[in-house]
Amino acid sequence: MFGKTILLQPIQGKSLKLDVPERDDLIQFKPWMNDPEVARYLAQYRGYTVEDELGWFDNTAKQVDKVAWAIYHDGQIIGNCGLFHIDHQSQHAEYGVVIGQQSAWGQGVGTAILEAVSQYGFKQLNLRNIYLNVFMPNQGSLKSAQKAGYKHFGTHPEYAYIDGQFVDMWMGQRQNPALLDR
Numbered sequence: 001m002f003g004k005t006i007l008l009q010p011i012q013g014k015s016l017k018l019d020v021p022e023r024d025d026l027i028q029f030k031p032w033m034n035d036p037e038v039a040r041y042l043a044q045y046r047g048y049t050v051e052d053e054l055g056w057f058d059n060t061a062k063q064v065d066k067v068a069w070a071i072y073h074d075g076q077i078i079g080n081c082g083l084f085h086i087d088h089q090s091q092h093a094e095y096g097v098v099i100g101q102q103s104a105w106g107q108g109v110g111t112a113i114l115e116a117v118s119q120y121g122f123k124q125l126n127l128r129n130i131y132l133n134v135f136m137p138n139q140g141s142l143k144s145a146q147k148a149g150y151k152h153f154g155t156h157p158e159y160a161y162i163d164g165q166f167v168d169m170w171m172g173q174r175q176n177p178a179l180l181d182r
Ligand SMILES: CC(C)(COP(=O)(O)OP(=O)(O)OC[C@H]1O[C@@H](n2cnc3c(N)ncnc32)[C@H](O)[C@@H]1OP(=O)(O)O)[C@@H](O)C(=O)NCCC(=O)NCCS
Pocket: 037, 038, 039, 041, 042, 079, 097, 098, 099, 100, 104, 105, 106, 107, 108, 109, 110, 111, 112, 133, 134, 135, 138, 139, 140, 141, 143, 144, 147
């Protein structure tokens, strides 16, 4: 399913919002998902078609084990993010994000979104724990996870083959702060 609208603080004067995507906006993802810089550290190894993206939209709308948002920055779609593999009984989920618009990188957007989605997971979905997986060379992703309070709990050695070498996967998790206070 898609998440309810979340308005974040503007970054460098530009609005930032997580919202249900407009179906037509999903067309933007084809060039992004086929951009080697964007896709380098994603667990995917094939090209994406517009139909793949529209299929993602249709499937996400139906599935109850995920909550996804489009990221709108300064009124333009720049990527998507969400909580996946939501286990309502055990109360945990995995975070994932793609900011496809490279000009939006390095401004704090990734960190702000991770914080907002984490709060949504803890307060709206009553999750106890959110986890994420980062391929070690992905320094932007690693830094934003650490800045948003995600703690290292394990390393999967040589998990992925990227650019001619096997790289480790950093596994991080954050607990619901309400549980830590008890
Ligand atoms: C990973 C990603 C979400 C980071 O988003 P972002 O908006 O660039 O992140 P932030 O601006 O919040 O950056 C967080 C920190 O990482 C740093 N950083 C960002 N990109 C970096 C890079 N390529 N190398 C080193 N540091 C980087 C920032 O400078 C910042 O550190 P600082 O606060 O000390 O200056 C974004 O680059 C992205 O979507 N990439 C493509 C898809 C992807 O890799 N998804 C994640 C899969 S786990």
